[in-house]
Amino acid sequence: MPAPNPSSNGAERHRAAELRQLLQRAAHAYYVLDAPVMEDPVYDRLYRELLELESSFPELIRPDSPTRRVGGEPAEGFTSVEHRIGLLSLDNAFSLEELEAWYARLLKVLDRTPEPGAPLPPLAMVGELKIDGNALALSYQHGVLVRAATRGDSERGEEITANVRTIQSVPLRLQINNPPAWTEVRGEALIPDATFAAINAERAARQEALFANPRNACAGTLRQLDPKVVAARRLDFFAYTLHLPDGWQPGEGDPARPTSQWASLQWLQAAGFRVNPNAELLPSLAAVEGFFVQWEEQRKSLDYATDGVVVKLDDLRLQADAGFTQKAPRWAIALKYPAEEAPSKLLRLVAQVGRTGVITPVAEFEPVPLAGTSVSRATLHNADRLAELDLHAGDTIVVRKAGEIIPEVVRVLAELRPPGAAPLQLPSSCPECGSALVREEGEAATRCVNSSCPAILRGALRHWVSKGAMDVDGLGAKLVEQLVDRGLVRSIADLYRLDAALLASLERMGETSATNLVAALETSKQQPWHRQLYGLGIHHVGAVNAKALARAFPSAETLGMAAAEQPEVITAVFGIGGEIAESLRQWFATAANGALLAELQALGIPLAAAEGEQGVEGEGGGPGGAGHLSGQTFVLTGTLPSLSRSQAQALIEAAGGKVSGSVSKKTSYVVAGAEAGSKLAKAEGLGVPVLDEAGLRALMAIGP
Numbered sequence: 001m002p003a004p005n006p007s008s009n010g011a012e013r014h015r016a017a018e019l020r021q022l023l024q025r026a027a028h029a030y031y032v033l034d035a036p037v038m039e040d041p042v043y044d045r046l047y048r049e050l051l052e053l054e055s056s057f058p059e060l061i062r063p064d065s066p067t068r069r070v071g072g073e074p075a076e077g078f079t080s081v082e083h084r085i086g087l088l089s090l091d092n093a094f095s096l097e098e099l100e101a102w103y104a105r106l107l108k109v110l111d112r113t114p115e116p117g118a119p120l121p122p123l124a125m126v127g128e129l130k131i132d133g134n135a136l137a138l139s140y141q142h143g144v145l146v147r148a149a150t151r152g153d154s155e156r157g158e159e160i161t162a163n164v165r166t167i168q169s170v171p172l173r174l175q176i177n178n179p180p181a182w183t184e185v186r187g188e189a190l191i192p193d194a195t196f197a198a199i200n201a202e203r204a205a206r207q208e209a210l211f212a213n214p215r216n217a218c219a220g221t222l223r224q225l226d227p228k229v230v231a232a233r234r235l236d237f238f239a240y241t242l243h244l245p246d247g248w249q250p251g252e253g254d255p256a257r258p259t260s261q262w263a264s265l266q267w268l269q270a271a272g273f274r275v276n277p278n279a280e281l282l283p284s285l286a287a288v289e290g291f292f293v294q295w296e297e298q299r300k301s302l303d304y305a306t307d308g309v310v311v312k313l314d315d316l317r318l319q320a321d322a323g324f325t326q327k328a329p330r331w332a333i334a335l336k337y338p339a340e341e342a343p344s345k346l347l348r349l350v351a352q353v354g355r356t357g358v359i360t361p362v363a364e365f366e367p368v369p370l371a372g373t374s375v376s377r378a379t380l381h382n383a384d385r386l387a388e389l390d391l392h393a394g395d396t397i398v399v400r401k402a403g404e405i406i407p408e409v410v411r412v413l414a415e416l417r418p419p420g421a422a423p424l425q426l427p428s429s430c431p432e433c434g435s436a437l438v439r440e441e442g443e444a445a446t447r448c449v450n451s452s453c454p455a456i457l458r459g460a461l462r463h464w465v466s467k468g469a470m471d472v473d474g475l476g477a478k479l480v481e482q483l484v485d486r487g488l489v490r491s492i493a494d495l496y497r498l499d500a501a502l503l504a505s506l507e508r509m510g511e512t513s514a515t516n517l518v519a520a521l522e523t524s525k526q527q528p529w530h531r532q533l534y535g536l537g538i539h540h541v542g543a544v545n546a547k548a549l550a551r552a553f554p555s556a557e558t559l560g561m562a563a564a565e566q567p568e569v570i571t572a573v574f575g576i577g578g579e580i581a582e583s584l585r586q587w588f589a590t591a592a593n594g595a596l597l598a599e600l601q602a603l604g605i606p607l608a609a610a611e612g613e614q615g616v617e618g619e620g621g622g623p624g625g626a627g628h629l630s631g632q633t634f635v636l637t638g639t640l641p642s643l644s645r646s647q648a649q650a651l652i653e654a655a656g657g658k659v660s661g662s663v664s665k666k667t668s669y670v671v672a673g674a675e676a677g678s679k680l681a682k683a684e685g686l687g688v689p690v691l692d693e694a695g696l697r698a699l700m701a702i703g704p
Ligand code: IVH
Pocket: 087, 088, 089, 090, 128, 129, 130, 131, 132, 133, 134, 135, 151, 188, 240, 241, 310, 329, 332, 334
């Protein structure tokens, strides 16, 4: 019979409470105030201490413990819940004139319209940025977060508490001494632009469908069934509305009950929320206009999207007097910046075939000026998005180009659709080679899987000669197209068979450029091995992975052998996971790829590290970075608890170290496991430092 769990004593209870408070304060300082009060390793140690206490004494677990942000199993789905107070929308104004008209209406309902000719009486207002995220309703009971819901249809939303708990800037407990019986907080969840770019880059690398913009990424994340995925996406939250029960009075040290929007923001901040720091208390309509004009440009330097400013009457009593229309408060208005969006007429839908065969639906439309350029093509991202838009021939579409973001089709103006217009779909066969397109279960991408498809070949050639790969100058898209269309180049290897006379006979090629290109191709044979590997365009092997792999495996041959027979040696390389190992296995198992490697080698591309090719250029030392063990020699002896000999070797080599068979005075470290023999004794005799597996991992700065 298992021993009953000992229960915690007073000291442990006390320590757990102390740790919860310390960690809460530290997280608040870090995520809300942007002013860290402790170093990451200190935080991690305290966090682990609390986690250990809680796992030894589960009765010490509290729902608001910082260790409980991510917990539980993925949900089956979401339930619909009724909001305590409806989440209304805002009326919009698109110009300062419309803002002035709103103000005049507001004065009228408040019975403050001046005599004709008299100046408008000033009312204090709060100017806030209108954050382009997703509205959330948070419910606290006696200060503890009990429920979070999406806006939904304003009356009912979806309950997404587990996901919202992972947002570090949402307090799990209000920092209020006398917490109200209930508190409703509204605000905007968002994904910062930089995080959005990183999420899409990862999705692109995995050939998953891209999110159209940060708001969609945020909405998609909030509806994720697995809170762990949500936690990894690092959402943020700005609180802007506070509802308190009638009669609540503050405890000692608590902020007073707010009587204005401005004080509400301060109350929220004191309670532990992140409040947007750019809100301003504005004394008059003129000041509101100044605020709007000031942020029109300034908002572009923020790292999250905003589409206007929200103007709110400051005094809560006056707000109550002004009341609501059917769908929005009369006391607030959203003043929108002109969108970088424009309507256009759809001309056709084309399917673009990427380097890896992925099909991207692209809309071609009548050119429109947008954000300073003329735009006539925009991506529809993928088949799901295409289905969602429900495009028909001749549709009027709305196109957007925001900042650096590539043009996209945002929506269809279905009311302008010509009668009888046919719905548009992606073709079922590849527009380039005619072979049937494939969409695998659970994959967003539709692809052409014919490896000799000219579009894939063009993509493969352009990738091989690109800057990060073989860096061949003078082989632009147009030339690649000619070479493929005329059947002059059927593989990467054929590039090295081109002669200057033939090249010179092509359109827009002179003798000089032809000779230069042949010379550039010749020089490219000297590129380091990791660039050659990257250039092959193997799925999941981007520039970074190619460097790590090229360090651990000095040639295509050794890499191919490991891929076929020892995937565990591949996954022992820092940063390389099972998906990459599997992709390598498939690539090397494909006969056509084997033939390509043989041809390239015969043409003088070594597909291996050159003699003396040490490491990878442009990489620094830091722990965990590739190359930080360069110049150090390791000897392995005995059996390590979790790494096999070859995994340990691959790890060391991936970090730039060498593994040798015998111990000498020059050996940097001996890594010893169980039943280590004479090598360990020799190391001790020579004073060579000895590491166990944990020591090796620590040296490489990687976890178990
Ligand atoms: S106040 C009744 N303040 O804009 C009060 N909303 O177009 C309504 N939004 O659903 C909300 N930033 O999702 C408010 N500072 C801000 C906001 C904001 C963004 C969103 C919110 C709302 C939508 C209305």
